Amino acid sequence: MPNGFPLEQCCAVITGASSGLGAEFARQLAPRAEVLVLVARRAEALEGVKRELSGTRTKVLCCVSDLATDAGRSDLVAFLGANGVKPNLIINNAGMGDYGSFASSSTEKTRMQIELNITALTMLTHAVLPLLQRPGGILNVSSLASTLPMPELAVYAASKAYVTSFSEALAIELAPKGITVSCVCPGPTPTNFSKTAKRTDGGDTNRDGQGLLRIPPSQVVHEALGALQAGRPCVFPGWGVAIVSRVFRLMPRGIMRWLLKRRAGKE
Ligand SMILES: NC(=O)c1ccc[n+]([C@@H]2O[C@H](COP(=O)([O-])OP(=O)(O)OC[C@H]3O[C@@H](n4cnc5c(N)ncnc54)[C@H](OP(=O)(O)O)[C@@H]3O)[C@@H](O)[C@H]2O)c1
Numbered sequence: 001m002p003n004g005f006p007l008e009q010c011c012a013v014i015t016g017a018s019s020g021l022g023a024e025f026a027r028q029l030a031p032r033a034e035v036l037v038l039v040a041r042r043a044e045a046l047e048g049v050k051r052e053l054s055g056t057r058t059k060v061l062c063c064v065s066d067l068a069t070d071a072g073r074s075d076l077v078a079f080l081g082a083n084g085v086k087p088n089l090i091i092n093n094a095g096m097g098d099y100g101s102f103a104s105s106s107t108e109k110t111r112m113q114i115e116l117n118i119t120a121l122t123m124l125t126h127a128v129l130p131l132l133q134r135p136g137g138i139l140n141v142s143s144l145a146s147t148l149p150m151p152e153l154a155v156y157a158a159s160k161a162y163v164t165s166f167s168e169a170l171a172i173e174l175a176p177k178g179i180t181v182s183c184v185c186p187g188p189t190p191t192n193f194s195k196t197a198k199r200t201d202g203g204d205t206n207r208d209g210q211g212l213l214r215i216p217p218s219q220v221v222h223e224a225l226g227a228l229q230a231g232r233p234c235v236f237p238g239w240g241v242a243i244v245s246r247v248f249r250l251m252p253r254g255i256m257r258w259l260l261k262r263r264a265g266k267e
Contacts, residue, residue, distance in 0.1 A: 003231055004180055004228065004229045004230045004231035004232075005089065005135060005136070005137030005180040005182075005228045005229060005231070006135060006229070007029065007032045007033070007225060007228075007229055008032050009032070009033070009034045010029065010032065010033050010034065010088055010089045010137070011033070011034050011035040011085065011086060011087050011088050011089065011133070012025075012029055012033055012035070012036055012037070012087065012088075012089040012090070012091060013037040013039065013076075013080070013085075013087050013089070013090045013091065013128065014026055014029075014036060014037065014038055014039065014091045014093060015039045015040070015067055015090075015091065015092055015093050015094040015120070015124070016039070016040055016093040016094030016095065016141075017036075017038035017039055017040055017046065017049060017093070018038070018040035018041070018042045018045035018046045018048075018049060019040075019045060019191060019192045020189075020191025020192050020193060020217060021093055021141060021186070021189065021191060021217050021220060021221060022038075022040070022091070022093040022094065023049045023052075024217040024218055024220075024221040025091050025093060025221050025224075025225075026038055026049055026053060026060075027049075027052065027053070027221075028218070028221050028222065028225060029058075029225070030053045030056040030058045030060075031056055031058075033058045034058065034059065035058065035059045035060075035061070035085060035087075036053070036058055036059070036060045036061070037061045037062075037063055037079075037080065037083075037085055037087070038050060038060065038061070038062050038063070039062075039063045039064075039065055039067065039076055039094070040064070040065075040094065041064060041065070041066050042064075043062070043064045046062040046064065047062060050062055061079075061083055061085070063075070063076055063079045065079070067094050067115075067116060067120040067124070068112050068115040068116045068119075068120060069115070070123075073120060073123055073124055073127065076124065077124075077127045077128070080128075080131065086131065086133050087128060087131060087132060087133065088132060088133035088134070088135065088136050088137065089136070089137040089138070089139070090124065090125065090128050090132070090137075090138055090139070091139045091141070092120075092121040092124060092125065092138070092139070092140045092141060092163075093139075093141040094116055094120065095116055095117045095121075095141060095143075095159075095160075096112065096113055096116055096117070096156075096193070096196050096197065097113065097145075097153060097156035097193060097196070097197035098110065098113060098153070098155065098156060098197055098199070099152065099153060099194075099197045099198055099199060100152055100199050101151075101152055102154045102155065105155070110155055113155050113156060113159055114155065114159060117156070117159035117160065117162075117163065118159050118162050118163070121140060121163060121166075122166065125138060125140075125170070129179075132179060134177075134178040134179070135178050135179070135180070136174075136177075136178060136179035136180070137179065137180045137181075137182075137228055138167075138170065138174070138179060138180070138181045138182075139181075139182050139183075139184065139224060139225075139228050140163050140166070140167045140181070140182070140183045140184070141163075141183075141184055141186070141224075142160045142163040142164045142167065142183050142184065142185045143156075143157075143160040143163075143185055143186060143187075144185050144186065144187040144188075144213075144236065144241050144244065144245055144248075145157040145160050146160035146161045146163060146164040146185055147161075147164075147185070147245050147248040147249050148248045148256060148260075149256075149260065150260075151260060151263075151264050152264075153197075156197075160185075163183065164183055164185060164234065167181055167182070167183035167233065167234070168183065168233055168234060171183075171233040180228060180231050181233065182224070182227045182228040182231075182232060182233060182234070182235065183233065183234045183235075184220065184223070184224035184227065184234075184235050184237065185234065185235070185236045185237075185241070185245065186215075186220045186236075186237055186238075186241065187210070187213040187214070187215070187236075187237075187238060187240065187241035187244070188210040188213055188214045189214065189215060189216070189217055189220050190214065190216065190217070191217055212240055213238065213240045213241050213244060215237060215238040215240075215241070219237055219238060220237045220238075222237075223235055223237035223238075224237065
């Protein structure tokens with residue numbers, strides 16, 4: 001197994017870098033990185049993050065691209081080539097959720113979740129792998145939601161179960177090639193995530209009561225980068241999330257179903 005990914009002088013591609021965890025990855029990497037490529041759809045928000053980093057000596061490039069489309073993903077790969085970027089780290093962070101029942105979900109939002117959370121993460125990793133310099137790193141942003149089926153967040157939780165499983169498999173496959181793969185599974189974190197996941201028709205689920213598990217983006221990112229550096233395949237940031245994830249993963253399936261049904265019955 002590789003010993004971990006050294007962050008010093010890295011050349012990193014960060015998807016979903018215009019807000020939340022992605023912007024925080026850029027902030028924490030900037031003092032150490034050589035080059036950062038920030039990717040998202042909102043040009044102005046990306047430029048805002050770039051301006052924040054202007055005090056560092058890191059070269060920051062912004063790539064405006066809709067990663068939920070084949071064209072957007074190809075544009076990013078072409079952007080790297082056109083700018084002579086030779087990445088040795090990709091942080092697959094862009095992702096979104098949808099609060100509410102599957103039956104009443106919009107086809108468009110469901111498709112976008114699968115395209116972004118699963119297809120973009122997989123196909124970008126595939127496209128960047130041949131370009132990845134050594135030592136190389138891949139950091140995938142999954143979720144605590146990956147550890148259990150979640151009624152009223154069903155597609156999101158299933159998509160993140162994919163991310164965790166895929167990452168753990170790649171960690172073993174790519175270790176002999178000098179590439180460290182880590183996956184971070186945050187619990188509830190204050191970002192724009194909830195705003196995007198909420199439904200405009202008010203048909204979403206009340207997600208209050210998660211306060212005990214909430215930790216700031218800075219801590220999530222700090223622990224994620226620490227795991228990548230140490231060569232740990234999976235990290236659950238924050239002690240609360242770490243304990244809860246352990247309970248979820250060890251819980252017999254029958255008990256889990258009973259608890260999930262009880263919770264659904266209360267809403
Ligand atoms: N916050 C939480 O509670 C939490 C918990 C567990 C896991 N996560 C995961 O953390 C990751 C980051 O989310 P966040 O919490 O930081 O939420 P966020 O603030 O909403 O950030 C999402 C980022 O993804 C980008 N994005 C969305 N759709 C895109 C598209 N089609 N193409 C390119 N970029 C796109 C957004 O930028 P544009 O809108 O500019 O495109 C934004 O930069 C996600 O994978 C999420 O599932 C979050």
